[in-house]
Amino acid sequence: MENFNYHRPASVDDAVKAAKAKPDAKYMSGGMTLIPTMKQGLASPSDIIDLGALKNAGVSLGSSLVIKAGTTHAEVAASADVKKAIPALAGLAANIGDPHVRHKGTIGGSIANNDPAADYPAACVGLGATIHTNARKIAADDFFTGMFSTALEDGEVVTAVEFPLPKKAGYAKFPNPASRYAMIGVFVADTAGGVRASVTGAGSGVFRAKDVEAALGNGFASASLNGVKVSAKDISSDLHASAEYRAHLITVMAKRAVDAAK
Numbered sequence: 001m002e003n004f005n006y007h008r009p010a011s012v013d014d015a016v017k018a019a020k021a022k023p024d025a026k027y028m029s030g031g032m033t034l035i036p037t038m039k040q041g042l043a044s045p046s047d048i049i050d051l052g053a054l055k056n057a058g059v060s061l062g063s064s065l066v067i068k069a070g071t072t073h074a075e076v077a078a079s080a081d082v083k084k085a086i087p088a089l090a091g092l093a094a095n096i097g098d099p100h101v102r103h104k105g106t107i108g109g110s111i112a113n114n115d116p117a118a119d120y121p122a123a124c125v126g127l128g129a130t131i132h133t134n135a136r137k138i139a140a141d142d143f144f145t146g147m148f149s150t151a152l153e154d155g156e157v158v159t160a161v162e163f164p165l166p167k168k169a170g171y172a173k174f175p176n177p178a179s180r181y182a183m184i185g186v187f188v189a190d191t192a193g194g195v196r197a198s199v200t201g202a203g204s205g206v207f208r209a210k211d212v213e214a215a216l217g218n219g220f221a222s223a224s225l226n227g228v229k230v231s232a233k234d235i236s237s238d239l240h241a242s243a244e245y246r247a248h249l250i251t252v253m254a255k256r257a258v259d260a261a262k
């Protein structure tokens with residue numbers, strides 16, 4: 001690991017100022033991705049801007065569910081408001097990684113990192129969430145732009161994620177047995193604007209599964225997915241699973257997600 005300067009600003013404004021002053025600075029929330037990548041030499045920021053002193057954590061439930069960026073996966077999993085409003089989201093958080101990762105890793109860090117197999121991007125896109133930053137609000141459909149990339153500008157900091165309340169939602173993932181990251185994860189939601197279905201783990205980033213959405217638009221039931229065959233074209237293939245296997249898993253996980261939806 002290379003040497004770096006450490007900052008612990010007390011406000012979002014100070015964090016943004018510190019980040020803008022140093023072109024190679026990186027924010028740190030839980031450090032669950034940043035620290036391992038620094039240890040492996042895959043990232044060597046000149047400055048770490050620790051967001052911990054912002055104490056920007058917590059959940060509020062009104063006409064939507066708002067989760068502040070510094071809320072850990074364990075806090076989301078345990079939140080009575082999340083369990084009441086979107087139980088699928090609490091279940092998703094409860095199955096991220098291991099207890100250490102869940103107690104340090106945050107929703108803001110997860111979506112800013114946008115790992116192509118991460119769970120929260122699927123929930124954000126599946127539910128049609130809005131990402132709040134220090135500067136603006138970004139629709140989840142526009143936020144996740146590709147592998148480990150997002151619509152965030154240099155120095156822009158995620159402050160919260162706002163989820164509209166669905167009629168019903170469900171998530172199912174086929175986890176890699178070592179990391180618990182999704183080999184395939186599918187989030188389905190019956191929303192005021194129609195059915196949404198998103199997929200993680202299948203390619204360069206989260207995407208909406210239009211064929212799954214169309215089938216579920218005819219009835220939000222797993223039987224509606226009988227015969228839906230997702231094309232393996234553009235689906236990733238690696239030592240863990242072939243593209244054909246992952247494509248097959250999309251329909252299987254979509255059915256499980258619908259069956260689990262509440």
Ligand SMILES: Cc1cc2nc3c(=O)[nH]c(=O)nc-3n(C[C@H](O)[C@H](O)[C@H](O)COP(=O)(O)OP(=O)(O)OC[C@H]3O[C@@H](n4cnc5c(N)ncnc54)[C@H](O)[C@@H]3O)c2cc1C
Pocket residue numbers: 026027028029030031032033034035036051069095096097098101104105106107108109110112113115117118119120152156157158159179180181182
């Ligand atoms: C062993 C292991 C297993 C895991 N399993 C899973 C899994 O099953 N599913 C899953 O989804 N994830 C998994 N993860 C990832 C985990 O969820 C991380 O917590 C998450 O990816 C990053 O969150 P963090 O708060 O630790 O972010 P950090 O590591 O602190 O930061 C990650 C990136 O986001 C940036 N960043 C952080 N906060 C902000 C912010 N507020 N605004 C703008 N940029 C910001 C940082 O600069 C950095 O580039 C796993 C990680 C490990 C180590």
